[in-house]
Amino acid sequence: MSQAETTAPILIKEREDGILIARMNRPERMNALGGGLREALEAAWFEFRDDDALKVMIITGVGDRAFCAGADLRENDKKARELGAQSAQALLDAQRSAAIAPSFTGNNFHLYKPVIAAINGWCLAGGCEMAMGCDMRIIERHAKMGLPEVKRGMGAKATTHKLHFLTYLASGLEIVWTGDPVTAQRAVELGLANEVVPTGQSVERARAIARDMCRRPLQYVRYHKERFFQSIGVPLDYALAMEQRFPPHETEAYREGLKASLAAKLPGWPAN
């Protein structure tokens, strides 16, 4: 850590009010998850989750070439050779532990605060998986998303449930089976991304959305995401019954919000 202070860190973190912007800074390797980037990301998810002052996180890549190209295969290969030279068991153990990376993609470790991916370029394999694990994806016009694992005889491990959530079966299978990257526009059509913006503008757009989210009570945002995820895959009546437990009128945020609502004017409100 200490020597990284002198040069630019591998994950550049900026705080702006309640927003944490994390930029993957390894452009020469298309921001692939090696050289300590994976570990830095893991730490950042926890930092964001556990810091009550932070409300929204934006994740993006440095440069305009790549958001993140996924695992660093060159580095993985080198590591595997070194371990394999030690013993077959060492290699097996390393493979097993690498298969478990619970926090890496954000949406499976009780992180209920919003994370927005600002996709500034190639978004492939593990990078695509990470973007899919975020809550919203803003993609730049030149960027492409894809899961090319199938072309290299690798499995796209943690992607299937996310594809199902985001695109449902028909397009999900197209994406994993062909391995072909899709254009930004197609990504939005398939449900992979939320919005296309011109090149260079994804962070700015994500920031505007994040600022809007910051105006909402954190408890409100957290509640809805948590309930979404917990209501999937359970019977409807049970999911509805689970919703009965939140007494908003006992919170200060509710009373403050009512006052602000009275003064606010919504778009399309009929003129009196």
Place this chain on the structure above:
Amino acid sequence: MPLLNTKAEGNVFAVEIARADKGNALNGELQRELAQAWRAFEGDDNLRVAVLAGARNVFSIGHDVAELAADPSRSPLPDDAMFALHTTKPVIVAVEGPCYGLGFELALSCDLRIAGEGALCGFADSNLFVPYRVATVLLPRMTFVGKSLDLIMSGRVFNAREMQEARLVTEVAATGAAAARAMELARGMAQRFTNAQAFRKRNIWSLSGLPLPAAMNLARLPRG
């Protein structure tokens, strides 16, 4: 003076929210009248399909904030009976203009949505700290999880086309024509309507989102 106009047109039950001077805000009285209307619809064998619309090209701006602010100790959570979800017969909603918050939830609880070109749907009031319980359950069953999170976390308002892209409306009509189109659709459905259709509506809602093997097993059970 009721805030909800209901009228039987043949086999179609037409329900209109008639509180346009307040943006068709759903105050306690309107919620009660909606619950009554669904009970009446469910209990009358002559009524086969219902159409819900808002008066004067406004669907509903949602909660009646003024009423809630008058007594902040009162829970803003609505009575679930105001939602059309539990009826066994089809309910079509015509959405024109603003359709926000609780109004949007009400529209989502119907089976088919026809939107006028000028419809605006979403959780627009970023100040209102109210859990949208029914929407959190229904949205991820109806559209992509990414779209659901976009709607509810960013509070972004979707226009009619975006709603259609998200598969949340079945059809977009010209501004002002949604209710007429919904009535046309309802008359056609009323002719074909049988009890088997009610059975399917219940199955579709209650089985959606379940793990596939569980859903297939439940679908085989006889249901009353």
